[in-house]
Amino acid sequence: LTEMDYLPNDYKTKAASVQIRDQTNWNDEITIDAGSLNNVQEGMAVCDSKGMIGVVSHVTEISSTVSLLTSENPSNQIPVMIINGDQTIYGLLKNYDVNKKVLNITLLSGIHNFLIIHKLEKNAKVYTSGLGGDGKCPKGIYIGKAKKLVTQSDGTTMTLTVKMAAQFKDLSYVSVVKKVNGNEE
Numbered sequence: 001l002t003e004m005d006y007l008p009n010d011y012k013t014k015a016a017s018v019q020i021r022d023q024t025n026w027n028d029e030i031t032i033d034a035g036s037l038n039n040v041q042e043g044m045a046v047c048d049s050k051g052m053i054g055v056v057s058h059v060t061e062i063s064s065t066v067s068l069l070t071s072e073n074p075s076n077q078i079p080v081m082i083i084n085g086d087q088t089i090y091g092l093l094k095n096y097d098v099n100k101k102v103l104n105i106t107l108l109s110g111i112h113n114f115l116i117i118h119k120l121e122k123n124a125k126v127y128t129s130g131l132g133g134d135g136k137c138p139k140g141i142y143i144g145k146a147k148k149l150v151t152q153s154d155g156t157t158m159t160l161t162v163k164m165a166a167q168f169k170d171l172s173y174v175s176v177v178k179k180v181n182g183n184e185e
Contacts, residue, residue, distance in 0.1 A: 043132070
């Protein structure tokens with residue numbers, strides 16, 4: 001966790017240990033040992049040393065539940081941005097495909113986006129966009145690399161598959177990420 005060089009400089013992290021990861025919810029959630037007493041709030045991003053793993057979904061005084069990106073049925077969609085050369089494309093993280101081991105991102109429509117997307121660079125990087133509103137996942141947290149672009153049969157929706165940077169096999173220690181504003185130390 002000390003080598004998290006992919007985070008923007010205006011973020012601070014709170015290290016936490018994974019306390020619970022049961023087999024029935026293995027891909028869906030974990031419980032960490034940091035809560036409201038540690039200034040953890042719902043909507044904060046949670047990362048391992050390589051990238052984002054999930055979002056805080058429930059907080060008590062001493063612990064928090066983290067909804068993992070690997071959940072097949074996520075409770076909310078995370079706004080993301082794809083950096084494609086000098087262009088930025090926006091979308092929503094829809095779900096995780098367990099069989100293919102990739103995230104599915106629905107790209108936001110628009111003629112401009114469709115023209116850009118058809119020239120998608122190999123391994124374009126995917127980050128959180130921060131467009132979810134106050135108290136939601138902040139901008140610029142690394143998620144992974146673009147792999148494949150699929151146009152749905154109706155021709156109006158495009159889905160991007162993304163290989164995640166984070167490692168989900170052994171989640172022992174994680175970091176909760178918070179954007180630092182001018183009033184904090």
